[in-house]
Amino acid sequence: MVITKSVTRAFLVAMLLVGFGQASASETLRLALGYPPGSKADEVMQKYAETVKQYTDGSLSVKVYPMSLLSAAEISDGVRDGIADIGVMYTVYFPAMYPHTNLVNESAMQLLLLDPETLNGKEALAFEGAMSEFTLFHCPECLTEYEKQNQVYTANATSISYGLLCTTPVTNKAQLKGKRIRVAGSHWSRWAQHFGASSVSLTINETLEGLSQGVIDCSITSPVELINLGLGEVVTDMTLAIPGGLYAGASAAGFNRNVWQGLTEEQRRAILRAGASTTALSPWASLEQKEEAMALADKEGIKQHDPDPELMAATREFVKADMNTIVDYYAKNHGVKRGKEMLDSFHDILVRWVDLVQDVDSAEELEKLYWDEIFSKVDVASYGMK
Template identity: 35%
Template sequence: MKLSNTFKTTVASIGLAASLAATAATGETLNYAIGFPPGGAASDGVNEFNELLSSEGDIKLKVFELSLLNLKETPPGVRDGLADAGYVLTAYYPAEFSEMNLASEMSMLSTIGTPTPSAGAVMTGVIAEYVMLRCPECQVQFKRENQVFLGGVGTSEYINLCTSPIRSTADLQGKKIRSSIASMGRWAESLGATKVTLPGNDIYEAMSQGVVDCAMVSAPELGNLQLFDVTKYITTNVPGGTFAAVGALNLNLDTWQGMSPESRARLITMAPHNSAMVTVNYSDNATTDLAKAKDMGIEIIEASQELRDATEAFVKQDLEVIKENFANDYGVENIEEKTATIIDLIEKWKGLTAEVYDDKAALAQLYEDEIFSKISVDSYYMD
C-alpha cells in the first residue's frame, strides 16, 4: 500500500519524517503516535501508562498527541517507521486487518443477551485473547503490515450524538449518521437512516456544517474530539456495542525485533496496564462527560423500548451478514468456526470482567493472567 499524497504532505509539514524514519527507538525511548488531542480518555490513559512504564526500567514512550500522525495516518505510519509505536485503529483498513476486524465487528453482541457493566472491558479481553492466542491469521496480517500487536482497548458503549433528537425509530428516517463500524452503519440503514463514513478527526466539522445529523461514537468522544460544542442531543442505549478495532500499543516490527529481550519482556508484562487504563478511562469518562453534557444544556434521551428492541433484533440478524461479508469480501476462511470462537469469548469475558471492570489494577491483572502471561518473549513476532 502506497502512502497517499495527503499523508506524505502531513508528515513533511511537521518536519519529522526524515528523523523518525531514519531512527528507531533510541535508548529504548519509543516515539508513540496517538491521533487524539491531549486531555481525553485515550490520551490520558496512554500517558498514565507511560508514567508506570518508565517508573521502573529504561524503556519509555515519547507520546505525540495529534502532532505526529492523525488517526487514519497512524497504521501506515507505524508500518513505515514514522513512529516506533502507535494507537492503531484497524477499522480504517478493513482488508489489511480483516481477521481482527471480524472480532471487532461483532462487538454489538456484547450489549445484548447476558448483561455486562462494561462492554469495553469485555471486548478488550475478547480482542486480545483472540488476536494473541486464538488467531494466527491475525498475526500474519499484522506482520504483513510490519507491526506487532500488544493489546487493544474497548470504548464505552456507542451512543448517538446529534444535532436533532432521536427518540424512536421514526426519528431516524432520513437522518445522516456517521459510522466507523460497518455493522453499526447497517444498523442505521436498517432503520431508515443514511450511513456516512468519515474519520473521527472530521466529525466536528461534519456536524457543525450539517454534513451529518448524528455521530455514532462513545460518550468520551465528546471530550476526546471536542464534540460538546456541536452536540445538541444525545440518545443513549443505541446502537450499543463498542469500538474495539484498536491496537493500543502496536509496535513497528523492525523496532520490536531490534529491542533487547528485556525490553520486549517488559512491554509484554506492562501492556495489559495500557489496555486497562484506557478502557477504564472510557468507562469513567462516559459517566462524567454525559453529566457535563447535561449541565451544558444538551438533552440526554434514553432510547425508547421500541428502538432498543429493533436494535437487538438487528444485531441477531446481522451476524449472518458479517459472516458473509468477511468470507466473500476479504477472503476470511473458516468463518463459522471463527465467529463461534468469538461468541464464546464474548460470553467468557462478560463473566470475567463483571466484578473488576472499573478497577484498573485488577483488570490489568486479569488480562495478564488470561492472555499476556502466555506470550513468549523469545518467539512473539520474532520469526
C-alpha cells in the same frame, strides 16, 4: 513558492527520520496518537509511557505525539514505515488490511443480546479481555494482518458502549429515517441503512466539523467524545441505548516490527506488561470519564432520550440476523474463510470474560487480570520475531 500541508508534513517526516533514524533499544520511542493533547486517550498513552519506563527499569522511554506526528488515518502506514515506532491504530480505517480483526470487532453489538444483569455494566471490560485473548491466541490470521503491515500487536484499546450523539432528537424509526450518521464500522452502517438512514465514513478527527457543518446529523460513538473530541459544543440530543455495541478494534500500542525485534527479551516482556496496563486503563478510564461527560451534557442542556421500545426490539432482531451477515460480508468482500468459526469461538471467550471481570473493582485489579490471563502467556522469545 506555495507551501502546502502535504509538503510541510513530508518535510517534518523527513526531518524526523534524519533526526532519529531507526529507533533502537537505547533511544526514546515515538508513539503516534490520533486524539488531541489533553484528551483521555492522550492521558492513557502518557500513562503507558510511564509504565514502559517503569517496567523496563528505565532502559526504554516513550514520547507521545498526540495528533501531531501522524493523523488517525496515517498511523498504520506510519508505523509500518518507521515514521512512528509505536501507534494507536484503529483497524476500521483500513478494512482491506485488517479484515479478520474487523470481523470480530463488528460482533460487538451482540452485547445487546446478553443479560444486562449478567453484564453488570462491565461489558467493555469483558469485551476488551476477550478481544485481546482472541487476537493473541485464537486468531493467527489477525497476527498475520499486523505482520504484513510490519507491526506487532502488544496491547488493545476499547471504548465503552456506543450510542447516538445527534443535533436533533432520534428516538424512533420515523426520526431515524433519512438521518446522515457517522459510523465506525460496517455493522453500524448496516444498522443505519436497515432503518432508512444513511451512513457516512469520517475519521475521529473530522467528527466535530461534520456535525457543526451539517454534513452529518449524528455520530455513533460513546458519550466521552463530548469531551475528548469537543462534541459537547454541537451535540444537542443523545440516545445512548442504541445502536449499542462498542469499538474494540484498536491496536493500542502497535510496534514497528523492526523496532520490536531490536529489543531484548526482557524489554519485550516489559512492553507486554505495560500493554496489559494500557489495555486495562483504556476502558476503565472511559468508564470513569463517562460520569464527567454526562455532567457536561447536563450543563450544556443536551437532552438524553430513551429509544422507543419498538426501535429497541427491532435493533435486537437486527443484531441477531447481522451475526450471519457479518460472516457473509467478510467472506465476500475480504476473503475471510472461517468467519463463523471465529465468531463462535469469540463468543465463548466473551462469555468467559463476562464472568472473569465481575469482581474487578479497580484499574489495577483489571491490569493484573489481563496480565495473568493473557499477556504473561505470550512467548517473548518467538512472538513477533520471524
